[in-house]
Amino acid sequence: MPISKKTGILLINVGTPASPDTASVRKYLAEFLMDKRVVSMPTLLRFCLVYGLILPFRSSKSAHAYQSVWDENKGSPLLSISQSFTEKLQQHLGEKYVVALGMRYGSPSIATALDTLRAQQVDKIIVAPLYPQYASATTSSAFEAVFDGLKQQSIFPVLKTIDAFYYRQEYIQAKANVIRPFLKEKWDSILFSYHGLPFAQVKQSEANTPVNCDKNLACPTINKVNRNCYRAQCYQTTELLAKALGLAASDYGVSFQSRVGKNRWIGPDTESALKTLIQQGKKNVLVVCPSFVADCLETLEEISLRAKELWLSLGGESLTAIPCLNDSPEWVASFAKIILSESIDSMHFAQPLSAAISVTVSDLA
Template sequence: MAKKGILLVNLGTPDSPEVKDVRKYLDQFLMDERVIDIPKLNRTLLVKGIIVPFRSPKTSKLYKKIWNEKGSPLLYYSEQQAKMLQDRLGSEYQVELAMRYQSPSIEGALENLKKGLVSSIKVIPLFPQYASASTGSVLQLVMELLSKWPTIPPVSFVNSFHDNDLMLEIFADNARKHGVENYDHVLFSFHGLPQRQMTKSDHTGKYCLKVNNCCENYNNANKFCYSAQCHNTAKLLAEKLELSRENYSVCYQSRLGKEPWIQPYTTDVLKKLAADGKKRLLVFSPAFVADCLETIYEITVEYNEEFKELGGEHVQLVESLNTDARFIEVLAEMSI
């Protein structure tokens, strides 16, 4: 009996924290037309002429702070998730892991599935909320690569799982371990994106940034909007933790450049909360299914230091899904 193929795809990580490998990673990542969605000539000048040369040494130093004996945390957790899923699904399935940028490559993973003579392929981008720059980029590349195959097996895609109840319960349980009641405020800090990418996701042309609080109510008009899915994730998590609306905030981190990104920015929210006398913050980052640079360093170190300088006392990260066996059940349900 032919196996069914499962392709898990996460964003990516440098092969090492050294500058040369970080440079390769950033170059491939930022040259993606869905990540920096401007004309190719402008993107090339910006990325290869300014961002990569200046950012690579700084980013290398940050990666060196989180790299450990297992290597890149994102790659390690992703590899463990793929192995655990293979064990969970058994011999009727072939699970492959790929990164959108760098190694292991999507092309190599698809070739492994072809060699395995799989009867079908299901692609699961490991991003709970859909964004053109993440999920969309993965799906586009997979389709481009498969289009070159002489015979293409049945292919299906998981678009998003931002409202998956079991996934939300894992995040909620991770927060409960820290004692939610011991914190003055809860932040749901998602990875940021340019506002223009949200506008492009509005197929009506009449909703995004034209309706008050357009992202706060998840509906048919904004069902493909990353920010709307983020707000929905936060709302559902807040309900599980019985948080009133005034006790949590939705914000966006990891901003790049000077143009408007989705707001409010996490740094601005930290300033406001400190000014309001908040001392202890519990911070989720539910755009990630595995802890990585943006969680381990940006939140745990940078935002913690920033908040203390503003008069706060502590920022506590809520751990991601990582190797929780229940998340493997989430993946298994999506695989079958």
């Protein structure tokens, strides 16, 4: 039997409920929130919090949010866009590659995607979470799920992990090209809104360093100390995009969305940032969400609907949510370049699970 020379590409995104009804959303939220990297506390306490407090009160509210963006024909925007991107990337890369999509929570699962790659007898897998910035709750969680899916195999395929690509010129240029046409419209300010994280999770990325960043201020340029810090990577992403677009420092700001609970999260939060812009006399704002490569609940409902409603109620005239990269031809070609740049020489054999994790995952939290 000839030896396979195919390389598997495992694309990973966070996931989506199977449908927007309360039962499906509850099931999805349970899987999501019981991830120890998402809710960082002992298992028993996490179980009590999730099943005793969060799910009974948030499931129906979240279901209503999903219903507001659910497509009658295509279903979940995140899933339909991700599937289209997967198909187009496969066409772009050609028959030497096998591209499979796995969602960290929900379906299609990472385990199902690994089965697809195994059936195609790939001898190498590039694990590519579709998160531009690195975070333990997203990227590390995805890596762990991959290792869990592979640990029953006696022989691991050669693995290469892509832990972040916010700094890649291919990503920056593709994202800038999506934003650029909107600069021709009427606007007073641009808000780069990233998914938020609990302050404690980001703080852990500094555990072995002497630096205690003030989280109310902009992060310094990426360096040896903060290179694993999610918040610092978000600020660096913003600076790279601003440079590509020729923006002045006074043209834009950074914020963090999707805060839940009463614990401290990294800031400034997006709602407060919008209120500040109103106080500064801004009337027309563009909102960019660079931590999402595909439009989803957080961009379509939280920004396009709720943030816009807030902005107008505060006296603003227009809030324009700029689309994500989605499955655009330029993004497909750009991500293909990122994939192809991953050298076989830098690939390592993922041997024992513990060793693989220590080699591949430098935890943010």
